Amino acid sequence: MVVFAAETITDPANRTHAKVHELFFVFRGRGMIYAIGNDSKRKKATPAGVGTCPHCSSVMVPKCGDINIWHWAHKSTKGCDAWRESETDWHRQWKSIVPSERAEVTISNFGQRHRADIITSKGVVVELQHSAISTADIAEREAFYGDMIWVFDISDCLQKRWIGNYGGVDYFDNRFQLHNKGNYYTFRWKHPRKHIAYTTKPTFLDFGDINIFRLRRMYPDAPCGGWGNLLRRYKFIERLKAA
Numbered sequence: 001m002v003v004f005a006a007e008t009i010t011d012p013a014n015r016t017h018a019k020v021h022e023l024f025f026v027f028r029g030r031g032m033i034y035a036i037g038n039d040s041k042r043k044k045a046t047p048a049g050v051g052t053c054p055h056c057s058s059v060m061v062p063k064c065g066d067i068n069i070w071h072w073a074h075k076s077t078k079g080c081d082a083w084r085e086s087e088t089d090w091h092r093q094w095k096s097i098v099p100s101e102r103a104e105v106t107i108s109n110f111g112q113r114h115r116a117d118i119i120t121s122k123g124v125v126v127e128l129q130h131s132a133i134s135t136a137d138i139a140e141r142e143a144f145y146g147d148m149i150w151v152f153d154i155s156d157c158l159q160k161r162w163i164g165n166y167g168g169v170d171y172f173d174n175r176f177q178l179h180n181k182g183n184y185y186t187f188r189w190k191h192p193r194k195h196i197a198y199t200t201k202p203t204f205l206d207f208g209d210i211n212i213f214r215l216r217r218m219y220p221d222a223p224c225g226g227w228g229n230l231l232r233r234y235k236f237i238e239r240l241k242a243a
């Protein structure tokens with residue numbers, strides 16, 4: 001199991017960020033990190049493990065290869081929770097930072113059941129979103145979960161990244177640029193994930209390196225831009241654990 005080693009990086013213009021990215025976000029797969037074992041307890045996947053899905057109770061099979069984080073996959077390809085997209089190691093990294101009872105938690109509301117990615121000790125749902133989502137689905141999830149935050153994986157929008165100051169641009173990429181304005185950052189985003197502009201709950205963009213962007217305002221029409229704050233991944237994780 002790989003941990004969020006990015007927490008230990010303190011050099012602001014660190015030259016290892018490309019490596020960090022490589023470590024954490026290139027691996028893709030499907031599945032969940034926890035299943036219910038014969039002893040009715042949540043457990044991580046092991047090569048000979050046997051388990052069922054905590055949400056839909058169907059049979060899970062362990063996936064313990066060399067590339068992806070060890071995880072469980074539904075034996076039947078029939079979906080479990082329609083809201084759940086194909087899981088990636090990006091999801092599993094995030095879910096691994098909280099205790100097992102706070103990841104992949106089924107929540108019942110309004111006669112529906114959905115599996116939250118993470119729920120904090122104070123009951124805040126953390127919705128991890130890797131792929132595109134419609135504005136209708138955003139509104140539906142916000143209504144269902146109530147107290148929640150969004151974390152969007154936008155690491156694929158920053159493929160040529162440099163951290164540092166380049167002619168006034170602090171975070172440069174051919175698709176995404178951040179400009180340091182002192183206590184906040186403005187951004188320009190070419191080919192933006194427009195749907196992200198329609199969230200109403202606290203929204204964070206995961207660049208896939210040492211920083212997380214707290215999105216305050218996003219204007220989806222071209223030229224897309226907005227503003228927000230940059231915070232260190234380890235700080236965000238500290239807050240998440242304490243929340």
Ligand SMILES: [Zn+2]
Pocket residue numbers: 053054055056057058074079080081
């Ligand atoms: Zn299931």
